Amino acid sequence: MTNAVYILGIHTTPVRRWPEKSFKELTREAYLGALADAGLESGRDIAGAWFGSVLMHYWGQAALRGNICFIPLVRDGLFPDRAPIVNVEGGCATGSLAIAGAAKEIRAGDADLTLAVGVEKLYDPADPGRILPHFDANDAFDPQEWQDHYAATGAAIGQPFAPAPGRTINMDTYAMQALLHMKRHGSTAEQIAAAAAKNHCNGAKNPRAQYRFAMTTDEVLADRMVSAPLTRAMCAPIGDGAGAALLCSERYLRAQPTAVRARAIRIAGLGLSGGKYREPEEPSLTRHAAEIAYARAGRTPRDIDLAEVHDATAFCELYQCEMMGFCGPGEGGDFVGAGETAIGGSLPVNTxxxxxxxxHPIAATGLSMAHELAIQLRGEAGGRQVPDAAIALQENGGGVIGLEEAVAAVLVYERAG
Structure with a gap:
């Protein structure tokens, strides 16, 4: 990538149910945390912000979301007057798209310091289930098209597509993808459960995680069924959270103190791709995004020391390991089941x-992935630290078109210091 881009500072809130915290408060916490992490006393040099939120309309703010959330910060002199705020929305990939927008502004030479922010509140204490229909990221204009598509897929694998109340439609689409993979490649529910159990054990060591308890594979399998073969422990929970990242040019980085430069993380490669109604045997859009990111970084899958992939359900870890090139097509179940993605395995995933x-605080998710990889590359991950981590990959998908997401982002990060 020309005009090198660095993460100078990054911060994410813990993912929790935060009914007492407003969007503006979560925005402030993430932004000030990123400033502090970058060693900056103020944000006066920030040229602009890329702000993401997906479901803020549920809470009454339908437009100009970032502009509204930054009013107190501008008023308090913490964010520069007249700096533009660009609102971004790409489903679950929103946070990564905010990073992409901020990075592209620096790559273009239009800025030396930019901000990416993602904020989401998904827990409604008055009626926790009322927000679930708003998660539907399928085509609302031609719903029969995707319903017929899933019905045909279900008929082909002998499992009817049967959405039901009490869960998001996304869980049913992921279940169809899992069942298709199981039929075509022989992957098993036990392998999916192994991915979930490994990640619950990792999360137990992460103070920012929403669920901080370890689980065994048998416990994951015995949990309440959501949409077969996916149990509750295999599915991402609803929570609130925010993240922010300060991105800078190499010129700006060179002007910072040595201690700050040593903690900077280079965005070595960035790839975006769009979804379509693909055939079952076609690679996903994430493969396309990964190929772009690898090429721009001058890297291959063999160079990656660890990764964060978008496991809205645990099945996704199996599949995305294939799409990222960590293992061959159809080998994701065996790769994960053998412990290769555990800390201490050949390629730790979702530490x-x-x-x-x-x-999964939707718009903040991509930023939370970037935060985990940044602290890993800095050697600051504590009990879940991957030894000698130098190169990391992030995969984040959003929305649904058929058997894949509507948009995907893959980023390759390198330790700069």
Whole structure:
């Protein structure tokens, strides 16, 4: 990538149910945390912000979300007057798209310091289930098209597509993908459960994780069924959270103190891709995004020391290991089942606990992935530290089109110091 881009500072809140905290409060906490992590006393040099939130309309703010959330910060002199705020929305990939927008602004030479922010509140204490229909990221204009698509897929694998109340439609689409993989490649529910159990054990060591308890494979399998073969412990929970990252140019980085430069993380490669109604045997859009990211970084899957992948359900870890090139097509079940993605395995994945344990505050998720990889590359991950981690990969998908997401982002990070 030309015009090198660095993460100068990054911060995420713990993922929790925060009914007492407003969007503005969560935004402030993430932003000030990123400033502090970067060693900056103020944000006066920030050229602009890329702000993501997906479901803020549920709480009454339908437009200009970031602009509204930053009013107190501008008023208090913490964020520069007249700096533009660009609102970003890409489903569950929103946080990564905010990073991409901020990075591209620096790569273009239009800024030396930019901000990416993602904030989400998903827990409604008055009626926790009322928000679930708003998670539906399928085509609302032609719903029959995707319903027929899933019905045909279900008929092909002998498992009817049967959405039901009490869960998001996304869990049913992920279940169809898991069943298709099991039929075509022989992967098993036990292998999916092994991924979930590994991530719950990782999350137990992560103070920012929503679920901080270890689980065994048998306990994951015995949990309440959500949408077969996916049990509750295999599915990401609903939570609130925020994240922010300060991105800078190499010129700006060189002007910082030595201690700050030593903790900077280089965004070596960034790939984006769009979804379509793909055929079952076609690689996912995430493969395309990964190929772009690898090429721009001058890296291959063999160079990656650890990764955070989008496991809205634990099955996704199996599949995305294939799409990222960590193992061959159809080998994700065996790769995960053999412990290769555990800390201490050949390629640790989701050391944060993944979405199933760390939580999935939609617009903040991509930033939480970036935060985990940044502290790993800095050697600051404590009990879940991957030894000598130097190169990391992030995969984040959002929305649904058929058997894949609507948009995906893959980033390759390198330790700069």
């Amino acid at each position: 944060s606990g993944g979405l199933v344990s760390k939580g």
